[in-house]
Amino acid sequence: MTPVLISSAGRRGALVQAFRTAGAVVHGCDMQPELSSGCQLADQAHQVPRCSAPDFIDRIEEIVRGNGIRLIVPTIDTELPAYAQAAPRLAAAGAYVHVSPPEVIAVVRDKTRTMAVLAAAGVPVPETCSEAELRADPDRLGWPVFGKPVGGSASRGLGTYDRLADLPAAFPEPMMFQPVLKGPEYTVNMFIDRAGTLRCAVPHLRIQTRAGEVEKGRTARRADLRALAEGICRALPQARGVLCFQVIDDAVRGPQVIEINARFGGGYPLAHHAGAQFANWLMAELAGQPSGANDDWRDGVTMLRYDDAVFTG
Template identity: 50%
Template sequence: MRTLRILFTSAGRRVELINCFREAAEKQGFHAEIHACDLMPELSAACLSADISFAVPRCTDPGYVTSLLDYCSYARIDLLVPTIDTELEQLAHARSQFAQIGTEVHISSPATIDIVRDKELTVEVLRAMGVPVPRTSRIEKMANGDGCWEGPFFVKPVAGSASRGIAVLEGPHQIRNDYEEPMLAQELLRGDEYTVNIYLSDDGVLLSAVPHRRLSIRAGEVEKGRTVRETRFIEIAEKVAKALPGARGALCFQLIDDPSRGPCVFEINARFGGGYPLADRAGGRFAESLIARLAGRGECATMDWREDVVMLRYDSAIFHDRP
């Protein structure tokens, strides 16, 4: 059985994602040798569950990509899987450098990363493709009375992630004047919230879309979820895929099914999302498809997945003695 060396960057708590890849590799006839890195790997559950782990600078550090290139060359890494938004831009621009040393980076094009990392641009691009999106305005316009609605509304960073900096305001009178970064105002949608995990072929064709209802959320990630086969959401997924130039592999987006407005997309992540293990268990086969592609085989991500699969996350622990 050939060994497939997979590196998860900014691994953090992604133990479930690592397990998905271990199982996917086995199904494709490989032994997965899991490598993981983080700023402090001794405090990362995913790093401790990996076969090999190591420390790296912060992903915003100028030497971050160089450290990964050196390691991938030394360890002969076949596949690099990023897990957080803030490392995507650097890795997207360095994809060809990794390819030269034999490492495939699971990443969409820089153009797609630029879109999804700018929430204002995301809304503009999706709206142009006919994707339903919430009303959105720069916070300064709302504060000056130039917004097209009074409230209530969300405020959120233009380049935010993991629910950082989000707040609900009742009206423009509650807008602060000391935000530390560019902020958006976005209408407050009501209704059930969903994530749609999607997988695109290397030429941008949507192969799978697996929606799940977010029954409970903790720290911005789904804690309890249930897969639903909702035709409207899958149709939206087709439009999202067409709106993103050079999107490939696994992505996910969030929407709220507002009783008066219908489903509106408000967030896209161009990576494996925190709730991907639910799509994997339901039969979406994203990780397996990525490994099959890497091996030069036909991709196997599919629309033939199971509805009403429920994920209930719980706290566990990994113990180790300090060296």
């Protein structure tokens, strides 16, 4: 059994189970592991400081060396830069970090850069501008506009504004603005092998969400969404492993990519259940075996999440 560390395990119980069934001894880490259902479901749990703390990687390396960890799986956007920079150090300690290179992470963690890089590669994205650009030319996007933090995640700081006067005098962080898109929203889960080949792309319709994470979803095999995944690979040729991106299928503009997350997405359990078992493929790659990654997943599989509980004590 191969020791795997799920970083910032939080509520990722389904991801813990996916790696366990793939043959891993699953370790979880979190700032408060005793209050993390993912950590409680793991075989072992570890306390770590915030990912922005100067000793975060020191603590991760301590866990790696003390437990023979072979694979680290980050799960939140804010820890990706630290892991991308520390990947060689953690590899020397014995653990492969499932993260794209720093150059890729720098793009996806800056949503303005994401839009520019994708547009340059011919991937359809909505027109985007900064707060300063919008205030200087209020009619450049038309109204209403949609605003979000340049470095945001988990639906933090999102807002729709009907006119210039509705913007606050100042925002607490750098913002970007786009036209309001109207249409169904999809997540596409991607698996890129270590050679840089896109092996699988699983779109699912986001039927209902809660706190930015899909609560009800359905896999949907669409050639146009697969083509968007291929475009993202062209735009980010160094990307590796599991990524996911969001698409709004606008009634006028067609499918538009609005965001990329270079990690396992919250809706991954749906793709896994439909046959796209990314966790198994990563474990096979780790063992130096053919991953078996393929695009033969089941269309029309529906996920209906519900609340459950883990009890301790």
